[in-house]
Amino acid sequence: MSATIRPPRILLLIILAQFLGTASWFAGNAVLPSLRLLWELPVASLAQITNAVQLGFITGALLFALLSLSDRFRPSRLFFACALLSAMVNAATALWIDSLNSLILMRFIAGFLLAGIYPVGMKLAATWFPEGLGRALGYLVGSLALGTAAPHLFASFESANWQQVMLAVAAVNLLSGFIILWGVGEGPNQLKPAPVRLKQIGALQRHPKLRASAAGYFGHMWELYAIWAIAPLWITAWTEKHQYTLNVSLASFAIIAVGALGCALGGVWSQRVGSARVASNMLGVSAICCLLSPIMFELGAVVIALFWFIWGFAIVADSPQFSALSAQNAPPEAVGTALALINAIGFTLTLIAIQLSVSLIGTLPVAWIPLILLPGPILGLLAMRPLVRNQAKV
Numbered sequence: 001m002s003a004t005i006r007p008p009r010i011l012l013l014i015i016l017a018q019f020l021g022t023a024s025w026f027a028g029n030a031v032l033p034s035l036r037l038l039w040e041l042p043v044a045s046l047a048q049i050t051n052a053v054q055l056g057f058i059t060g061a062l063l064f065a066l067l068s069l070s071d072r073f074r075p076s077r078l079f080f081a082c083a084l085l086s087a088m089v090n091a092a093t094a095l096w097i098d099s100l101n102s103l104i105l106m107r108f109i110a111g112f113l114l115a116g117i118y119p120v121g122m123k124l125a126a127t128w129f130p131e132g133l134g135r136a137l138g139y140l141v142g143s144l145a146l147g148t149a150a151p152h153l154f155a156s157f158e159s160a161n162w163q164q165v166m167l168a169v170a171a172v173n174l175l176s177g178f179i180i181l182w183g184v185g186e187g188p189n190q191l192k193p194a195p196v197r198l199k200q201i202g203a204l205q206r207h208p209k210l211r212a213s214a215a216g217y218f219g220h221m222w223e224l225y226a227i228w229a230i231a232p233l234w235i236t237a238w239t240e241k242h243q244y245t246l247n248v249s250l251a252s253f254a255i256i257a258v259g260a261l262g263c264a265l266g267g268v269w270s271q272r273v274g275s276a277r278v279a280s281n282m283l284g285v286s287a288i289c290c291l292l293s294p295i296m297f298e299l300g301a302v303v304i305a306l307f308w309f310i311w312g313f314a315i316v317a318d319s320p321q322f323s324a325l326s327a328q329n330a331p332p333e334a335v336g337t338a339l340a341l342i343n344a345i346g347f348t349l350t351l352i353a354i355q356l357s358v359s360l361i362g363t364l365p366v367a368w369i370p371l372i373l374l375p376g377p378i379l380g381l382l383a384m385r386p387l388v389r390n391q392a393k394v
Helices: 009-024 027-039 045-066 075-096 100-114 118-128 133-155 162-184 198-204 208-242 248-273 275-296 301-317 319-329 332-360 366-373 375-389
Strands: none
Touching (some): 009 075, 009 100, 009 133, 009 162, 027 100, 027 133, 027 162, 027 208, 045 118, 045 208, 045 332, 075 100, 075 118, 075 162, 133 162, 133 248, 133 319, 198 332, 208 248, 208 275, 208 301, 208 319, 208 332, 208 366, 208 375, 248 275, 275 301, 275 319, 275 366, 332 366, 366 375
């Protein structure tokens, strides 16, 4: 594909738009410490806020897939519409919300709209970059990690209150929509629709490679969002134990944001060693970090910084490779069904893992909570063994 057909700026603009559009994902988590003080909320509100977004995304993703909305409408316009609505929802949250129940509702709507931003942005990228799936997905999921981390960065400024954080998220959501609408549009590679057909679900289990990649992804998802949710609590507890002054919001931003580097480098490595090996290695590193969490909690600042850098890097670096493997190993006539089903199950597992993790806080020290999540990566690693032995570059 020539440079005149695919301008060099396109990939950068898509990455930027995905970053700004997905900033809504953990916006509620970023402002929750302030709201817990202001509204006297319990620790359990962390699970309620986080799972509202996850449930909204699951609902939206399934509905968008079943109705084939990104095939019925131009993806760039669908992305813009969802980004615009997301901006309105987050602005309304800042200006009018005054209770936990209303916040939960708004976070559900925000999650629903993310289904028209993150997956649709990835489809737009595929119309511009049909080759090198593992590497392209690495960049795009990396932008999701940055977007997820962004509200923590906004909240790290001492002068910013929770309303200003939500308004900042609304502003960048709106900007993301204009970037896609005016700067990107649809690429020259016209994709054939990948319809979702419920009658295909039963047949998917007959594909062992797909089962292996899906099981690895499920193990990864069991851990990922739960760790992202409790990381601020882990860091807060560590600072209190060691009497160390630290900007927890800024640290939380760094932990999640470094995952963008992991995704990007993992995408590059996948071109050399294959997606299966990259996904398996990163899942193994993340499992080791879960296991070491109670020990690391007793150590000093330099070790803790290195530990969380490694964990933040690895915990999401496998995500784009699992997506690439599932797309590769699904039967061609059922790719849409397979991806929709796998994503739905994966995000449903995050609901359970987050609820379980948060409910155990107070019963167990927060540094021990990752041990509850450890079975996910371990089972995922075991499931991935056939793919690692027989891998092929994606």
